[in-house]
Amino acid sequence: MVRWEGGARERLQAAALRLFVERGYDGTTVADVADAAGLTERTFFRHFTDKRDVLFAGQEEFEQSYLEPLARAEGDAMSRVLAAVDAAAARFPDERRPWSRLRQTVIDADPRLRERELLKLSLLSEAIAGRLRAEGVEPVPAALAAENGVAVFRIAFASWIAAGETRSLQDLQAEVLARLRSLLGA
Amino acid sequence: MVRWEGGARERLQAAALRLFVERGYDGTTVADVADAAGLTERTFFRHFTDKRDVLFAGQEEFEQSYLEPLARAEGDAMSRVLAAVDAAAARFPDERRPWSRLRQTVIDADPRLRERELLKLSLLSEAIAGRLRAEGVEPVPAALAAENGVAVFRIAFASWIAAGETRSLQDLQAEVLARLRSLLGA
DNA sequence: ATGGTCATGGCAGGAACTGACATCGCCGAT
DNA sequence: ATCGGCGATGTCAGTTCCTGCCATGACCAT
Numbered sequence: 271m272v273r274w275e276g277g278a279r280e281r282l283q284a285a286a287l288r289l290f291v292e293r294g295y296d297g298t299t300v301a302d303v304a305d306a307a308g309l310t311e312r313t314f315f316r317h318f319t320d321k322r323d324v325l326f327a328g329q330e331e332f333e334q335s336y337l338e339p340l341a342r343a344e345g346d347a348m349s350r351v352l353a354a355v356d357a358a359a360a361r362f363p364d365e366r367r368p369w370s371r372l373r374q375t376v377i378d379a380d381p382r383l384r385e386r387e388l389l390k391l392s393l394l395s396e397a398i399a400g401r402l403r404a405e406g407v408e409p410v411p412a413a414l415a416a417e418n419g420v421a422v423f424r425i426a427f428a429s430w431i432a433a434g435e436t437r438s439l440q441d442l443q444a445e446v447l448a449r450l451r452s453l454l455g456a
Numbered sequence: 457m458v459r460w461e462g463g464a465r466e467r468l469q470a471a472a473l474r475l476f477v478e479r480g481y482d483g484t485t486v487a488d489v490a491d492a493a494g495l496t497e498r499t500f501f502r503h504f505t506d507k508r509d510v511l512f513a514g515q516e517e518f519e520q521s522y523l524e525p526l527a528r529a530e531g532d533a534m535s536r537v538l539a540a541v542d543a544a545a546a547r548f549p550d551e552r553r554p555w556s557r558l559r560q561t562v563i564d565a566d567p568r569l570r571e572r573e574l575l576k577l578s579l580l581s582e583a584i585a586g587r588l589r590a591e592g593v594e595p596v597p598a599a600l601a602a603e604n605g606v607a608v609f610r611i612a613f614a615s616w617i618a619a620g621e622t623r624s625l626q627d628l629q630a631e632v633l634a635r636l637r638s639l640l641g642a
Numbered sequence: 643a644t645g646g647t648c649a650t651g652g653c654a655g656g657a658a659c660t661g662a663c664a665t666c667g668c669c670g671a672t
Numbered sequence: 673a674t675c676g677g678c679g680a681t682g683t684c685a686g687t688t689c690c691t692g693c694c695a696t697g698a699c700c701a702t
Contacts, residue, residue, distance in 0.1 A: 278680080299657065313681055315659065348639045381575065388574040389567065410611060410635050417607045418640075425599050449596050453534045454604070454640045464649080485688065499650055501690060644702085651696070658689075665682070672675080 279317045279327070281307040286324040291372060295380040322386045325373060329390055333397050335361050336419075340401060347407045351398060351419035352447065359423070359439040362430070371431045395420045422446050465503045465513070467493040472510040477558060481566040508572045511559060515576055519583050521547050526587060533593045537584060537605035538633065545609070545625040548616070557617045581606045608632050 285306035289298040300321050304314045318324045339357035343350035362370070377383040395416040402412035426442040429435055435442075471492035475484040486507050490500045504510045525543035529536035548556070563569040581602040588598035612628040615621055621628075 300659085301657085310682055311658090312660090312683075316680080319659095321658070384578070385571040385575045388578055389571045392570070392574055410615075410632055411639055413611050414607065414632070414636050414639055417611070418604070421600065421603045421607070425596060425603070429596075446596055446600070450600050451640060453597055453600055454637060486690085487688090496651055497689090498652075498691090502650080505690095507689070645700100646702105647698100647700085649696105649698085652694090654692090656689105656691085658687100660687080661685090663683085666680085668678085668680105670675105670677085672673100 278307065278309060278313065282309065282314055282317055283324055283327060287373060287376065290325075290376045295376060295383060322383055325377065325383065326386055326390055329393065332390070333394055336394060336398060337401060340398060347402050347411055347415040348418070351402075351415045352422070354398070355419045355423055355443060356440060359426075359443050362427075362439045364438070367431065374431050391420055391424060418450065422450065464493070464495055464499065468495065468500055468503055469510055469513065473559060473562065476511075476562045481562060481569060508569055511563065511569065512572055512576055515579065518576070519580055522580060522584060523587060526584060533588050533597055533601040534604070537588075537601045538608070540584070541605045541609055541629060542626060545612075545629050548613075548625045550624070553617065560617050577606055577610060604636065608636065 282303060286298075286303045289302055289306060292298075293302075300314050301311045303324070304311045307314075314324075318327070335358040336354045340350055340354035343353035345353075377387055395413075398416035398419065399409075399412040402415065403409055407415075422443055426439060426446045429442050429446075430437075430439045468489060472484075472489045475488055475492060478484075479488075486500050487497045489510070490497045493500075500510075504513070521544040522540045526536055526540035529539035531539075563573055581599075584602040584605065585595075585598040588601065589595055593601075608629055612625060612632045615628050615632075616623075616625045
């Protein structure tokens with residue numbers, strides 16, 4: 271029996287996305303995913319904490335892509351957050367767009383997956399606000415800056431994966447930010 | 457057998473909150489809650505879609521408390537959203553504060569409950585943005601205004617239930633809003 | 643009283659997880 | 673080269689969440 275092929279985690283993720291697209295999240299059991307990856311249901315749960323988590327791996331790197339540029343940025347809280355959001359957007363190259371579209375289609379189709387996505391974004395916002403507070407920023411401004419930064423990403427990302435959209439995520443974020451400024455600056 | 461006492465839904469909610477506080481969310485089964493309310497597990501799932509939902513009933517009224525004042529408000533998108541947020545805050549009287557504190561303690565202790573709370577707030581934001589779009593506001597500004605309105609509520613609410621806090625939710629929201637303006641207006 | 647209707651009970655079963663233990667393959671120590 | 677450890681996986685039993693289906697009890701209009 272071929273027991274050790276390596277890349278079990280990646281195989282599970284690929285199988286899961288494929289099956290979720292084909293049969294829907296609800297129409298796919300964890301056993302289905304494990305079978306498609308040549309593994310067992312038990313092994314699935316060793317790699318992912320629950321069924322939804324298979325679509326949301328890499329939270330650590332995701333947060334780091336914001337926290338690292340945040341640490342380097344200078345200026346007031348809001349400027350630093352926006353610099354981090356801009357820097358992180360550079361990690362969303364156009365090659366990833368089709369994959370992101372597919373993944374987001376699956377997520378948007380099921381409230382349980384939307385919940386998980388919101389939690390991940392909320393954790394990111396918390397992490398950013400936490401760093402700011404650790405550096406002396408007051409709690410409320412820290413939370414507001416983090417929330418707005420994540421909101422800019424969230425809204426720009428939705429445009430980025432919309433059908434026919436070709437502009438880069440960075441450009442879209444810049445446009446959303448301009449709108450935000452005019453909303454509150456007027 | 458006393459089969460019809462009425463208020464089954466309310467009894468289930470009360471029993472759930474009490475047991476979640478005593479034994480934790482994870483340490484309480486749905487059967488426990490149903491038993492404590494003198495009902496069956498099957499009946500629990502007729503009143504609530506899932507175990508978490510017992511803490512989040514009343515989403516309809518919650519959204520209405522924003523949408524109704526929103527419809528009456530005048531001015532640009534952001535001003536209208538803020539007026540709605542302010543009006544809705546009036547529905548959080550001080551008598552509710554101890555209960556809100558207890559409930560929030562339970563929610564904050566379990567990621568699954570945090571997920572559900574985020575989803576409910578996201579649905580509120582979506583509903584507000586949807587109304588704005590229906591009245592001709594561009595999608596991006598509509599989403600931004602809604603997100604910021606909800607963010608103001610969320611952050612002020614966290615302060616409102618903090619230990620020792622005595623100011624009203626409306627006052628706290630006004631302060632958060634002032635901070636928001638200075639963050640983006642500077 | 644009679645029939646309809648609605649809330650509830652009872653039961654069976656699927657799917658999501660979890661804990662305990664066994665097994666397989668690799669890799670370093672002797 | 674053999675042995676023994678170690679990490680990844682398999683196996684299995686069990687709990688909990690949640691759903692479908694049908695039965696039963698209580699209230700109401702006639």
